[in-house]
Amino acid sequence: MTDAAAAVDGEEDAPTAPPTDSGNVEEEEAAPSFLTVVTDKFFAFLLAPFVEIGMLARMLFEVIYWGFRPPYRARLMIQSMEFVGVGSIFIVSLTGLFLGAVLGLQLADGFRQFNAENQTGAVVGMAMTREIGPVFTALMVSSRAGSAITTELGSMRVSSQIDALTTMAVNPVQYLIVPRVFAGLIMVPLLTTLFVIIGMFGAYTVCVHLLGIDPGVFMDRFRWLVDWKDVLQGLIKAAVFGVTVTLVACRQGFHAKGGAAGVGAATNRSVVQNAIAILALDYLLTSIILGQV
Numbered sequence: 001m002t003d004a005a006a007a008v009d010g011e012e013d014a015p016t017a018p019p020t021d022s023g024n025v026e027e028e029e030a031a032p033s034f035l036t037v038v039t040d041k042f043f044a045f046l047l048a049p050f051v052e053i054g055m056l057a058r059m060l061f062e063v064i065y066w067g068f069r070p071p072y073r074a075r076l077m078i079q080s081m082e083f084v085g086v087g088s089i090f091i092v093s094l095t096g097l098f099l100g101a102v103l104g105l106q107l108a109d110g111f112r113q114f115n116a117e118n119q120t121g122a123v124v125g126m127a128m129t130r131e132i133g134p135v136f137t138a139l140m141v142s143s144r145a146g147s148a149i150t151t152e153l154g155s156m157r158v159s160s161q162i163d164a165l166t167t168m169a170v171n172p173v174q175y176l177i178v179p180r181v182f183a184g185l186i187m188v189p190l191l192t193t194l195f196v197i198i199g200m201f202g203a204y205t206v207c208v209h210l211l212g213i214d215p216g217v218f219m220d221r222f223r224w225l226v227d228w229k230d231v232l233q234g235l236i237k238a239a240v241f242g243v244t245v246t247l248v249a250c251r252q253g254f255h256a257k258g259g260a261a262g263v264g265a266a267t268n269r270s271v272v273q274n275a276i277a278i279l280a281l282d283y284l285l286t287s288i289i290l291g292q293v
Contacts, residue, residue, distance in 0.1 A: 052273070055251060055255075056247055056248065056251055059173070059177065059247060059250070059251050059254075060243075060247060062173045062177075063173065063177055063178050063181050063247070066171060066173050066174035066178055067174075067178045067181075067182065069174070073174075073175065073178075073179060076175070076179040077179045077182060077183065079179070080179040080180045080182070080183035081183040081186060081187050083145060083148075083183070084141065084145045084180070084183040084184055084187045084188075084246070085183065085186070085187030085188075085190060085191060087144070087145065088140060088141050088144055088145055088187075088191055089191070089194065091140050091143075091144055092137055092140050092141070092191045092194060092195050093194060093195070093198050095136055095140055095195070096133075096136070096137075096194070096195035096196070096197075096198040096199040096202070097198050097199065097201070097202040098202065099132065099136060099199055099202070100124065100128065100198065100199030100200060100201065100202030100203040100206075101202035101203060101205065101206045103124055103127065103128075103132070103199070103203060104120060104124050104202065104203030104204070104206045104207045105206050105207075105210075105211070107120045107123055107124060108120045108206075108207050108211050108213060109211075111123075117207075117211075117213055118213070118214070118217045118218075118221060119221055120203070120207050120213060120218065120221075121203070121204075121207070121213075121217070121218035121219060121220075121221045121222035122221040122222055122224065122225035122226060124199075124200065124203045124222075125200060125222040125225070125226040125230075126225065126226055126230055128195075128196045128199045128200060128203075128234075129196055129226060129230040129231050129233070129234045130230050130233050130234055130286075131234075131282070131286075132199070133192045133193075133195045133196040133199065133234050133238070134188075134192050134234045134235075134237040134238040134241055134282075135237075135241075135278060135279070135282055136195065137188060137191045137192045137195045137238060137241075138188060138238065138241035138242065138244075138245055138274075138278045139274075139275060139278060141184070141187075141188055141191065141242070141245055142245045142249070142270075142271060142274035142275065142278070143271060145245075145246075145249075146245045146246065146248070146249035146270055146271065146274055147249070147267050147270060147271050149180055149246065149249040149250060149253060149270075150249045150250075150252045150253035150256070150263075150266050150267045150270040151253065151263060151267050152253065153176060153249075153250060153253025153254050153256070154252070154253040154256030154262070154263035154266045154267065155263055156176075156253075157253065157254060157255070157256045157257070158256060158257065158258070158259055158260070158262060158263060162176070162254070172254070176250070176254070177247075177250045177254065180246045180249075180250055181243055181246045181247055181250065183246065184242035184243055184245055184246030184247075185239055185242050185243050185246075186242075187242065188238045188239065188241055188242030188245070189235045189238040189239050189242065191238075192234060192235065192238035193235070196231075196234070200222070204218060204219075233289055236285065236289070237281075237282065237285050237286075240281060240285060241278055241281065241282075244274070244277050244278065244281060245274050245278070248270055248273050248274050248277060249270045249274070252266040252267070252269050252270040252273070253266055253267075253270070
Protein backbone atom coordinates (compact mmCIF):
# COMPACT_ATOMS: atom_id res chain seq x y z
CA MET A 1 0.00 0.00 0.00
CA THR A 2 2.88 2.32 0.83
CA ASP A 3 4.53 1.71 -2.51
CA ALA A 4 1.25 2.33 -4.37
CA ALA A 5 0.66 5.61 -2.57
CA ALA A 6 4.19 6.76 -3.32
CA ALA A 7 3.67 5.99 -6.99
CA VAL A 8 0.49 8.06 -7.06
CA ASP A 9 2.25 10.96 -5.32
CA GLY A 10 5.09 10.74 -7.83
CA GLU A 11 2.68 11.00 -10.73
CA GLU A 12 1.03 14.06 -9.20
CA ASP A 13 4.37 15.76 -8.57
CA ALA A 14 5.67 15.07 -12.07
CA PRO A 15 5.98 18.25 -14.18
CA THR A 16 3.32 18.70 -16.82
CA ALA A 17 4.22 19.23 -20.49
CA PRO A 18 4.12 22.86 -21.62
CA PRO A 19 0.97 23.78 -23.60
CA THR A 20 1.34 24.02 -27.35
CA ASP A 21 0.77 27.38 -29.09
CA SER A 22 -2.38 26.30 -30.90
CA GLY A 23 -3.22 29.90 -31.88
CA ASN A 24 -0.06 30.30 -33.96
CA VAL A 25 -0.66 26.94 -35.60
CA GLU A 26 -4.16 27.97 -36.58
CA GLU A 27 -2.89 31.29 -37.93
CA GLU A 28 -0.24 29.53 -39.96
CA GLU A 29 -2.82 27.13 -41.32
CA ALA A 30 -5.23 29.99 -42.13
CA ALA A 31 -2.62 32.11 -43.95
CA PRO A 32 -3.47 32.21 -47.68
CA SER A 33 -1.05 30.60 -50.05
CA PHE A 34 0.84 32.44 -52.75
CA LEU A 35 -1.34 30.88 -55.43
CA THR A 36 -4.50 32.06 -53.66
CA VAL A 37 -3.22 35.63 -53.42
CA VAL A 38 -2.21 35.70 -57.08
CA THR A 39 -5.56 34.25 -58.16
CA ASP A 40 -7.50 36.79 -56.11
CA LYS A 41 -5.54 39.68 -57.58
CA PHE A 42 -5.97 38.31 -61.10
CA PHE A 43 -9.74 38.01 -60.82
CA ALA A 44 -9.95 41.40 -59.09
CA PHE A 45 -8.10 42.85 -62.08
CA LEU A 46 -10.49 41.18 -64.52
CA LEU A 47 -13.59 42.31 -62.64
CA ALA A 48 -12.41 45.90 -62.08
CA PRO A 49 -13.84 47.22 -65.41
CA PHE A 50 -17.25 45.69 -64.66
CA VAL A 51 -17.21 47.19 -61.17
CA GLU A 52 -16.41 50.59 -62.67
CA ILE A 53 -19.19 50.27 -65.23
CA GLY A 54 -21.59 49.36 -62.45
CA MET A 55 -20.58 52.42 -60.42
CA LEU A 56 -21.04 54.65 -63.47
CA ALA A 57 -24.46 53.14 -64.21
CA ARG A 58 -25.54 53.73 -60.63
CA MET A 59 -24.36 57.33 -60.71
CA LEU A 60 -26.10 57.91 -64.06
CA PHE A 61 -29.34 56.61 -62.56
CA GLU A 62 -28.94 58.99 -59.61
CA VAL A 63 -28.25 61.90 -61.97
CA ILE A 64 -31.42 61.17 -63.95
CA TYR A 65 -33.43 60.70 -60.74
CA TRP A 66 -32.23 63.89 -59.06
CA GLY A 67 -32.00 65.92 -62.27
CA PHE A 68 -35.76 66.18 -62.64
CA ARG A 69 -36.59 66.84 -59.00
CA PRO A 70 -36.75 70.29 -57.40
CA PRO A 71 -35.00 72.42 -56.44
CA TYR A 72 -33.70 73.24 -59.89
CA ARG A 73 -30.36 74.99 -59.53
CA ALA A 74 -30.22 77.16 -62.66
CA ARG A 75 -27.28 79.21 -61.41
CA LEU A 76 -25.13 76.13 -60.94
CA MET A 77 -26.18 74.88 -64.37
CA ILE A 78 -25.12 78.12 -66.05
CA GLN A 79 -21.80 78.13 -64.18
CA SER A 80 -21.12 74.55 -65.25
CA MET A 81 -22.00 75.31 -68.87
CA GLU A 82 -19.67 78.29 -68.81
CA PHE A 83 -16.86 76.19 -67.36
CA VAL A 84 -17.29 73.16 -69.63
CA GLY A 85 -18.27 75.00 -72.82
CA VAL A 86 -17.04 78.58 -72.90
CA GLY A 87 -13.80 77.71 -71.15
CA SER A 88 -13.02 75.06 -73.77
CA ILE A 89 -13.58 77.25 -76.84
CA PHE A 90 -9.93 78.19 -77.31
CA ILE A 91 -8.44 74.71 -77.09
CA VAL A 92 -11.21 73.20 -79.23
CA SER A 93 -10.88 75.92 -81.88
CA LEU A 94 -7.10 75.66 -82.03
CA THR A 95 -7.23 71.88 -82.30
CA GLY A 96 -9.90 72.03 -85.01
CA LEU A 97 -7.97 74.60 -87.06
CA PHE A 98 -4.71 72.68 -87.20
CA LEU A 99 -6.35 69.28 -87.52
CA GLY A 100 -8.45 70.46 -90.47
CA ALA A 101 -5.39 72.01 -92.09
CA VAL A 102 -3.33 68.84 -91.71
CA LEU A 103 -6.18 66.63 -92.90
CA GLY A 104 -6.75 68.79 -95.97
CA LEU A 105 -3.02 68.80 -96.76
CA GLN A 106 -2.67 65.04 -96.46
CA LEU A 107 -5.82 64.21 -98.44
CA ALA A 108 -5.10 66.69 -101.21
CA ASP A 109 -1.59 65.33 -101.60
CA GLY A 110 -2.85 61.75 -101.67
CA PHE A 111 -5.75 62.41 -104.05
CA ARG A 112 -3.47 64.33 -106.42
CA GLN A 113 -1.69 61.09 -107.26
CA PHE A 114 -4.98 59.84 -108.75
CA ASN A 115 -6.15 63.20 -110.17
CA ALA A 116 -8.99 63.24 -107.62
CA GLU A 117 -8.05 66.26 -105.52
CA ASN A 118 -11.48 67.75 -106.23
CA GLN A 119 -12.89 65.20 -103.73
CA THR A 120 -10.88 66.66 -100.85
CA GLY A 121 -13.67 68.91 -99.57
CA ALA A 122 -16.19 66.06 -99.42
CA VAL A 123 -13.84 63.64 -97.64
CA VAL A 124 -12.68 66.25 -95.14
CA GLY A 125 -16.28 67.22 -94.43
CA MET A 126 -17.44 63.64 -93.87
CA ALA A 127 -14.46 62.84 -91.64
CA MET A 128 -14.96 66.00 -89.62
CA THR A 129 -18.69 65.67 -89.08
CA ARG A 130 -18.82 61.92 -88.48
CA GLU A 131 -15.68 61.04 -86.54
CA ILE A 132 -12.95 63.60 -85.99
CA GLY A 133 -15.16 66.41 -84.71
CA PRO A 134 -16.95 64.62 -81.87
CA VAL A 135 -13.97 62.44 -80.87
CA PHE A 136 -11.36 65.19 -80.67
CA THR A 137 -13.76 67.64 -79.07
CA ALA A 138 -14.55 65.12 -76.33
CA LEU A 139 -10.86 64.40 -75.81
CA MET A 140 -10.07 68.10 -75.45
CA VAL A 141 -12.97 68.65 -73.04
CA SER A 142 -11.83 65.64 -71.03
CA SER A 143 -8.27 66.94 -70.83
CA ARG A 144 -9.28 70.43 -69.76
CA ALA A 145 -12.67 70.35 -68.03
CA GLY A 146 -12.86 66.68 -67.02
CA SER A 147 -9.57 66.71 -65.15
CA ALA A 148 -10.50 69.95 -63.42
CA ILE A 149 -13.88 68.54 -62.34
CA THR A 150 -12.20 65.47 -60.87
CA THR A 151 -9.67 67.58 -58.99
CA GLU A 152 -12.35 69.92 -57.64
CA LEU A 153 -14.68 67.17 -56.42
CA GLY A 154 -11.78 65.11 -55.11
CA SER A 155 -10.53 68.04 -53.05
CA MET A 156 -14.02 68.52 -51.67
CA ARG A 157 -14.21 64.83 -50.77
CA VAL A 158 -10.89 64.58 -48.93
CA SER A 159 -11.59 67.84 -47.07
CA SER A 160 -15.05 66.56 -45.96
CA GLN A 161 -16.96 69.30 -47.79
CA ILE A 162 -19.19 66.71 -49.47
CA ASP A 163 -19.98 65.21 -46.07
CA ALA A 164 -20.86 68.71 -44.88
CA LEU A 165 -23.42 69.02 -47.70
CA THR A 166 -25.04 65.79 -46.56
CA THR A 167 -25.09 67.07 -42.99
CA MET A 168 -26.93 70.20 -44.18
CA ALA A 169 -29.56 67.99 -45.90
CA VAL A 170 -28.30 68.91 -49.39
CA ASN A 171 -28.05 65.97 -51.76
CA PRO A 172 -24.46 66.07 -53.10
CA VAL A 173 -25.38 64.33 -56.36
CA GLN A 174 -28.04 66.92 -57.16
CA TYR A 175 -25.86 69.83 -56.08
CA LEU A 176 -22.48 68.82 -57.54
CA ILE A 177 -22.92 66.22 -60.28
CA VAL A 178 -26.23 66.96 -62.02
CA PRO A 179 -25.24 70.45 -63.26
CA ARG A 180 -21.92 69.19 -64.62
CA VAL A 181 -23.40 66.20 -66.45
CA PHE A 182 -26.16 68.29 -68.02
CA ALA A 183 -23.55 70.88 -69.02
CA GLY A 184 -21.60 68.17 -70.83
CA LEU A 185 -24.75 66.98 -72.58
CA ILE A 186 -25.50 70.48 -73.89
CA MET A 187 -22.10 72.04 -74.49
CA VAL A 188 -20.07 69.23 -76.10
CA PRO A 189 -22.36 69.07 -79.20
CA LEU A 190 -22.08 72.86 -79.53
CA LEU A 191 -18.31 72.65 -79.23
CA THR A 192 -18.31 69.89 -81.84
CA THR A 193 -20.17 72.15 -84.25
CA LEU A 194 -17.57 74.85 -83.66
CA PHE A 195 -14.77 72.31 -84.16
CA VAL A 196 -16.20 71.21 -87.53
CA ILE A 197 -16.67 74.79 -88.77
CA ILE A 198 -13.16 75.89 -87.85
CA GLY A 199 -11.69 72.61 -89.09
CA MET A 200 -13.32 73.08 -92.48
CA PHE A 201 -12.00 76.63 -92.56
CA GLY A 202 -8.48 75.33 -91.96
CA ALA A 203 -8.84 72.70 -94.67
CA TYR A 204 -10.30 75.26 -97.10
CA THR A 205 -7.44 77.68 -96.46
CA VAL A 206 -4.75 75.08 -97.07
CA CYS A 207 -6.39 73.42 -100.07
CA VAL A 208 -7.48 76.59 -101.86
CA HIS A 209 -4.82 79.16 -101.02
CA LEU A 210 -1.78 76.92 -100.69
CA LEU A 211 -2.46 73.94 -102.96
CA GLY A 212 -4.46 75.73 -105.66
CA ILE A 213 -7.65 73.68 -105.57
CA ASP A 214 -10.61 75.48 -107.10
CA PRO A 215 -12.73 76.95 -104.26
CA GLY A 216 -16.00 76.33 -106.10
CA VAL A 217 -15.17 72.64 -106.61
CA PHE A 218 -14.07 72.28 -102.96
CA MET A 219 -17.32 73.69 -101.56
CA ASP A 220 -19.55 72.09 -104.19
CA ARG A 221 -18.27 68.59 -103.40
CA PHE A 222 -18.68 69.29 -99.69
CA ARG A 223 -22.32 70.37 -100.13
CA TRP A 224 -23.05 67.50 -102.51
CA LEU A 225 -21.78 64.57 -100.38
CA VAL A 226 -22.12 65.79 -96.78
CA ASP A 227 -25.77 65.88 -95.68
CA TRP A 228 -27.64 66.32 -92.42
CA LYS A 229 -27.41 62.60 -91.61
CA ASP A 230 -23.65 62.97 -91.24
CA VAL A 231 -24.05 66.05 -89.07
CA LEU A 232 -26.69 64.34 -86.91
CA GLN A 233 -24.47 61.31 -86.48
CA GLY A 234 -21.68 63.50 -85.15
CA LEU A 235 -23.98 65.41 -82.80
CA ILE A 236 -25.40 62.19 -81.33
CA LYS A 237 -21.89 60.97 -80.65
CA ALA A 238 -20.95 64.32 -79.14
CA ALA A 239 -23.91 64.23 -76.75
CA VAL A 240 -23.03 60.71 -75.58
CA PHE A 241 -19.38 61.68 -75.21
CA GLY A 242 -20.33 64.79 -73.24
CA VAL A 243 -22.32 62.77 -70.71
CA THR A 244 -19.56 60.16 -70.51
CA VAL A 245 -16.74 62.66 -69.97
CA THR A 246 -18.48 64.54 -67.17
CA LEU A 247 -19.89 61.39 -65.57
CA VAL A 248 -16.50 59.65 -65.40
CA ALA A 249 -14.85 62.83 -64.10
CA CYS A 250 -17.50 63.27 -61.40
CA ARG A 251 -17.36 59.61 -60.40
CA GLN A 252 -13.60 59.65 -59.89
CA GLY A 253 -13.63 62.91 -57.98
CA PHE A 254 -16.71 62.09 -55.91
CA HIS A 255 -15.19 58.83 -54.62
CA ALA A 256 -11.59 60.00 -54.29
CA LYS A 257 -9.71 59.10 -51.13
CA GLY A 258 -6.20 59.20 -49.76
CA GLY A 259 -5.53 62.91 -49.43
CA ALA A 260 -3.68 64.95 -52.05
CA ALA A 261 -2.05 61.87 -53.56
CA GLY A 262 -5.45 60.22 -53.92
CA VAL A 263 -6.84 63.27 -55.71
CA GLY A 264 -3.94 63.19 -58.17
CA ALA A 265 -4.46 59.47 -58.81
CA ALA A 266 -8.19 60.05 -59.33
CA THR A 267 -7.47 62.79 -61.88
CA ASN A 268 -5.10 60.50 -63.73
CA ARG A 269 -7.68 57.71 -63.80
CA SER A 270 -10.32 60.15 -65.03
CA VAL A 271 -8.31 61.24 -68.08
CA VAL A 272 -7.25 57.69 -68.99
CA GLN A 273 -10.71 56.19 -68.54
CA ASN A 274 -12.32 58.99 -70.55
CA ALA A 275 -9.93 58.45 -73.45
CA ILE A 276 -10.65 54.71 -73.49
CA ALA A 277 -14.40 55.24 -73.09
CA ILE A 278 -14.56 57.78 -75.94
CA LEU A 279 -12.78 55.50 -78.41
CA ALA A 280 -14.77 52.42 -77.38
CA LEU A 281 -18.10 54.26 -77.53
CA ASP A 282 -17.15 55.75 -80.89
CA TYR A 283 -16.83 52.27 -82.38
CA LEU A 284 -20.01 51.06 -80.68
CA LEU A 285 -22.10 54.04 -81.78
CA THR A 286 -20.74 53.87 -85.33
CA SER A 287 -21.67 50.19 -85.53
CA ILE A 288 -25.18 50.91 -84.27
CA ILE A 289 -25.73 53.85 -86.62
CA LEU A 290 -24.43 51.94 -89.63
CA GLY A 291 -26.54 48.90 -88.71
CA GLN A 292 -23.60 46.57 -88.12
CA VAL A 293 -24.76 45.41 -84.66
